[in-house]
Amino acid sequence: MTKATILLDQKLDISERYRVELKVFEVQKSERFPERIKVSFILIDVIAKVPRLLIDNHAPFGFHVHEDLPNNKESRRQLPVSDYSEALEEFWRLAKEIIHGDL
């Protein structure tokens, strides 16, 4: 088990349906996490009790988005981003699309 130190843990309840959870961990350097940073940006559908959008990072995919949740957990799309900041920007863009699409 890789030791992880949490650097960021923030949650925002957007509506009855949606909640966002942002987490960043510092982890030991490994093949899976060569940059020592593990991120998890999630948009949760609280009513359906499923994640709707998840961006995380690990080898061999790098930063990637699971956008076909909850139907296909193995579906990943690699993101053309270079770091966690750009990944966060992409997360917010996609999250807003989902949230506003449902309003």
Added chain:
Amino acid sequence: MVTFKPLKVTFDSLDSFISKSRQDIQKAVQEKKKSVQKKNVLVWASVESYQQFMSDQKYTILAAIYKFHPQSVYQLAKILNRAQQNVARDCDLLEGHGFIKFAESLQGRKGKSPQLAFDYNAIMVCLPNVTYKVEFADAA
């Protein structure tokens, strides 16, 4: 001796939260300045969405959990004299938004007991210009 703290509900607009998250992630990764939300604080994106969510029935559920420590949603529904299905739905939403958690029931039967997310006895709602507190002892 259990110390009770109120659960605080604060408000931050989506755009403001996004802006802060950009800054906080930079500080967290580059300067190792941690940004960890306290467990007794829940942040909602708007007062309206919180008020739409937090009905009197949900407040009553929280107060009943605080006062009666039900061992199951079934027991909770009995206490509240409400349909179990409706109480279960409200409990799922309260769990999803961080107000309660489900723990293994102390009674041998299968099922989970609804518990407050931590030991709190009131909800303090921090509106932009005024703060008010709902004490469970008064509500139950």
